Amino acid sequence: MLKLYQSQPSGNCYKIRLLLTQLDIPFEKIEIDIFKKESRTSEFLKKNLNGRVPVVETESGRFLPESNAILFYLSEGTPFFPDDRFERAQVMQWLFFEQYSHEPYIATSRYWISLLKKPEEYRQQLEQKREPGYAALRVMDEHLSDREFFVGDRYTIADIALFAYTHVADEGNFDLLGFSKILAWIERIKARPKYISIQE
Amino acid sequence: MLKLYQSQPSGNCYKIRLLLTQLDIPFEKIEIDIFKKESRTSEFLKKNLNGRVPVVETESGRFLPESNAILFYLSEGTPFFPDDRFERAQVMQWLFFEQYSHEPYIATSRYWISLLKKPEEYRQQLEQKREPGYAALRVMDEHLSDREFFVGDRYTIADIALFAYTHVADEGNFDLLGFSKILAWIERIKARPKYISIQE
DSSP: OOOEEEEEEEEEHHHHHEEEEEETTTTTEEEEOOGGGGGGGGHHHHHOOOOSSOOOEOTTTEEEEEHHHHHHHHHHTTTSSSSSHHHHHHHHHHHHHHHIIHHHHHHHHHIIIISSTTTTTTHHHHHHHHHHHHHHHHHHHHHHGGOOOSTTOOOHHHHHHHHHHOOOOOOOOOOTTTTHHHHHHHEEEEEEEOOOOTTO | EEEEEOTOOOOOHHHHHHHHHTOOOOEEEEEEEEGGGGGGSSSHHHTTTTTOSOOETTTSSSSEHHHHHHHHHTTSSSSTTTSSSSHHHHHHHHHIIIIIIIHHHHHHHHHIIIIIOOOOTTTTHHHHHHHHHHHHEEEHHHHHHGGGSSTTTTTHHHHHHHHHHHHHHHHGGGTTTTTTHHHHHHHHHHTTOOOTTTTT
16 A cells, blocks of 8 residues: 655645545555654655655655655546646646745745744744745736636646645735635635545 | 747756757747846736746747746656656656755855855855755765666756756855765766757
């Protein structure tokens, strides 16, 4: 059975659980306590030299890190990844947008505020994260102004990747109230068959 | 003809020029002066809502941003992207590593020091970039300890993506002297057929 080395509250790990569940692929969760630096042990570094979760271990014992690379690996050849060449590239566009222009601001703020629970200690860094975080949300909201999903009018891994940290953006003190298109899109994702929450 | 909206000194744009040249695909360069914020004009935001270069315009007039998504788009079905499913995912692993764990430290330092030429103004931020930047280089060097290229013993877009900012890391005051495997890999890349430099 496929193994998922993960941290339950991590949005990057939630992406994988959500896709695996919606693909009906059984998997075993192995909890790595990142607060105890369990992803930096010499044993774990054999699975991922970069010392981060999630990592997937295939049935043949190979390891794959990087949440969005795992989404790609699991979704190729399924309805969650397009067949059309240009749409495939557009899915990638949003996956890279998520990791470069979204996650470092919105996920990191949530981590400091709601997981580490040290908003005062990180006050200055949190201030620096606000404008680029809201810029990412504005890009998403405008892109969604005339479409239901991020690529090709169909639910794909681009939606899963962006949903993971956007729907809990309030836990990093990002207010989604002004982003009506994002809010409607979040409800569409939550209504998908076999949807699971980040707690599951 | 394919159009590349780009900034010549940007490593992200260089990735695309290098691949297009090695694929023998003719293209037109359209220079966007990011120092004059030309990537943030309302005209340019129609090409990329996120206001960044590179952006590729296809012959049919469609726009694709995000350097690593463009590499994927151009390389699918060529020797620069593997056929094997797991190797394809491993290429993605390194592309996401590059954008999340490498570029924000090594490219940003080069930008502040050698392009903006304001090392004093950014002194504090530059200090914060050093440890994670060197951590990325250590991951690369260790990964290269028993292989010639990043994935599957063959030159792929994973090498192109990582090469772009690594081979000019010194311009961001990162010293590659202790990274013998990276230095040897850089020489292998420079020896590839149809290699072009970042100035070209």
